[in-house]
Amino acid sequence: MRLLVFSDVHANATALEAALRACAGRWERAVCLGDVVGYGPDPNEVIARVRPLVSAIVRGNHDKAASGVSDLGGFNPVARTALEWTRNQLLPENARYLQSLPVGPVEMDGIALVHGAVEDEDEYVFAADQALTGLLASRRPVTFFGHTHIQGGFSYDGARIEHVELSPKPGTHSAVVHLEAKTRYLLNPGSIGQPRDGDPRAAFAIADLEKRTVEFWRTPYDISAVQDRMERAGAPEALVLRLAFGR
Numbered sequence: 001m002r003l004l005v006f007s008d009v010h011a012n013a014t015a016l017e018a019a020l021r022a023c024a025g026r027w028e029r030a031v032c033l034g035d036v037v038g039y040g041p042d043p044n045e046v047i048a049r050v051r052p053l054v055s056a057i058v059r060g061n062h063d064k065a066a067s068g069v070s071d072l073g074g075f076n077p078v079a080r081t082a083l084e085w086t087r088n089q090l091l092p093e094n095a096r097y098l099q100s101l102p103v104g105p106v107e108m109d110g111i112a113l114v115h116g117a118v119e120d121e122d123e124y125v126f127a128a129d130q131a132l133t134g135l136l137a138s139r140r141p142v143t144f145f146g147h148t149h150i151q152g153g154f155s156y157d158g159a160r161i162e163h164v165e166l167s168p169k170p171g172t173h174s175a176v177v178h179l180e181a182k183t184r185y186l187l188n189p190g191s192i193g194q195p196r197d198g199d200p201r202a203a204f205a206i207a208d209l210e211k212r213t214v215e216f217w218r219t220p221y222d223i224s225a226v227q228d229r230m231e232r233a234g235a236p237e238a239l240v241l242r243l244a245f246g247r
């Protein structure tokens with residue numbers, strides 16, 4: 001079974017639609033690693049799209065804060081401004097949906113889903129030594145995580161921990177990683193709605209656990225259309241600009 005794995009949509013409906021169009025017909029089930037909302041201009045539209053799409057989902061820190069599960073204390077002023085705006089926009093039914101999202105890890109056929117780290121949903125996993133803790137702690141050999149908005153991840157074969165290298169074939173939008181036997185993986189599909197790895201295109205992954213492959217995808221979308229909607233909504237300029245840089 002092929003699984004669409006996506007994360008950190010951050011209320012960017014244009015990026016989500018572009019990603020779904022790009023991979024139409026290539027997956028059977030979809031899973032989401034949280035941060036459905038926050039930063040972007042389309043919180044209700046994105047929830048309406050994601051909700052019927054996913055067969056499993058975990059909550060992100062922005063989902064918690066936007067729906068009142070947590071307060072805005074841990075966020076920087078720019079993120080806080082966007083979250084206050086999101087809180088005012090959310091339809092009550094959509095706020096209730098965000099409140100109902102489960103804490104990771106959520107486990108399913110051979111994989112686990114988390115937003116941040118395996119043992120702490122709010123922790124950012126940037127470095128190999130941090131990743132090792134999760135690689136050892138996860139109850140599944142393949143764990144998907146989000147939160148950092150950086151596509152890629154880590155592998156551990158019992159002796160060495162390594163960065164997963166993504167080298168897209170020329171002329172294609174995806175890089176294929178083959179999952180080795182007896183190796184544990186912590187893999188990040190990247191962010192749909194606000195990539196931060198220097199590539200502004202929407203990021204996601206398609207996993208085929210029978211064939212033991214994970215395709216890491218990038219899809220261009222109409223960034224300026226999203227920026228226009230953010231400006232009309234009064235979003236902080238830093239949030240508007242960063243979409244174009246993928247930072």
Ligand code: ZN
Binds near residue numbers: 008149
């Ligand atoms: Zn996020």
